[in-house]
Amino acid sequence: MLSKHDLLLATIARKPTPHIPIALWRHWPAEDQVAEDLARATLDFQQRYDFDFIKLTPSQVFVAEDAGLTGVYEGNPEGDLVKNAAPITSLEQWEALRPQTIQQGALARQLRCLQLVIAGANETPVIQTIFNPLTVAACLAGERAILWRRRYPEIFQRGFAMLIETWRNFVEAVISAGAAGIFFSTADATYRRMSEEEYMRWGRPSDLEVLSAARAGWFNVLHIHGEDLMFKLVADYPVQVLNWDDRRAGPSLREGQALVSKAVAGGIGQWGALLQGSIEEVRAQVADGIAQTGGVGYIAAPGCVMPIPTPERNIRAAISAARGNASG
Template sequence: MHKRERIWAAIRGEPVDRVPVALWRHFPYDDQTAEGLARAVVDFQLQFDFDLVKVTPTSGYPAEAWGAELVHADNSNGTRNYVRRPVQKPADWRQLPVLDVEQGVLGRELQALKLIRPGLGPEVHVLQTIFSPLTIARNLVGDVVFTHLQENPADLHAGLEVIAEVTGTFARASLEAGADGIFFATQLAAQDRLPEVDYRRFGLVYDRRVLDRVARRADVIVLHLHGIGIYFDLVTEYPAQIVNWHDRLTSPSLGAGSERVQGAVLGGLDEWAVLRGGKPEDVAAQVADAMAQTGGRRVIIGAGCVTPVDTPVENIRAAREAVESQT
């Protein structure tokens, strides 16, 4: 099987020659130019030969496109720190401009895709990382977004309208630039962030606006539910073929989750305790457990989120090799 066939067989629950596997990471400093990011993504894939490629642009890139300022830090997950956020008061939501996605930061990320696609060839799915509008809104203002949600909902809705419009346009443009699909990440659909009723009002409705722009054109959509106590039942309301979450840190387990989705689940590896902090045999053991939970069906081995940048190479290699030995 080639990689596309393997991914789609996993989604459909059909037999695979081996269980697919995919890991991804940030590339600090390299990710400040289209050429640098493209080179890093292609080199990472050529080194480990994963079954799909998630392009991970510089952290906070949508907020940066609207004027946020971030600086590099020694964060193990490869993210940057915010030093200035463009939304300072509720009325600022109504001043967010509709961005030209071909220019500035967003244009840079599209250019990276145009370079990545020929570097990897047609055999492997390439997915662009797209953040949910409410996640972007939080990055534009910080945690005060939760206060605005309660006290200034009309202002926040006005901002979310613009964010959803631009994000949907950027997602479509990503497909045109060479991506096969998107990795749609929401960081607030969780009990430790918002009541579910609030996520439905301020999150889900705008998520669907973005996804409806690409659902018919994207070959694959991965839904990433970030956090603890996630609202897993929301997956039925998203047009995603693959679902990813921190299955080693929060419920449901990978096996239980696989029984609640129609496509495939992506996970099984704890990116911090095992991938970064463990030994190759620990990685192999988690891969074996993930396959036992799912019977090796409708599953793609991966981590709950980005692989830390200081993860030992031998552990990444162990994840890739484990699917061969477990087949």
């Protein structure tokens, strides 16, 4: 029987495997303010379902928490926080940005959480969620970040370079802590947020700088968030797996897999079949994902974070559907 490590390596290489790897993930809005609480919630979730890897999902404000960003959980089923006002309100504050320390504050807390999860994971690979620098900029300055990027690009670049350095340092620390890789999320590679020209100037270069710090990881996942995706502009990112909401946003798994030499993760509609559907609908989506990919180079997964109220029966149906099918 293949270990989870070897199962994922074979999947990345698009080799036949005894069964399809599977993982689901969610937010923990009540636990994610304390390293030990988030680690315990994450490990309990893993112990209950035995996924093939663990995606560690931090607080949605941790990227700008040390600058003053706060948020309140008001019951959103996805676990989203209602964020309070962005802490940076002037170009002077933006230009004064310096690399954030990872030895204290929110980033140190998250590294502590990661270490606890790795120690308790029983050799299950662990990946840490990382948000791309443009997302961090939006958390720090809100819509002003877009305005400054367009009107004052040289000033914006000076502060932006500090963000990139911070997240390169953090990613290096994540890999050094023993993570298998990172789950790198970009919400900007979409025509709904910017043009291709803007993304090629601001999104792609900064993404690649941060991703370069994860090069020692063997299981890096790119999550392309949103709809109307610039899929081809990120398809060659230096990661081993691509994940996107194929059920809602497209392209399909078959179309996406044809564009890359990497593994693909998805196929399970988190707001449709997984949350609201029957056991049979969940199993059918996993089976369809296997059919689209030939069961090779495929990880059964949601297109984004799983809603908190997802029924346990549907989670278990997805697991049994993945592990009951062999690709060779």
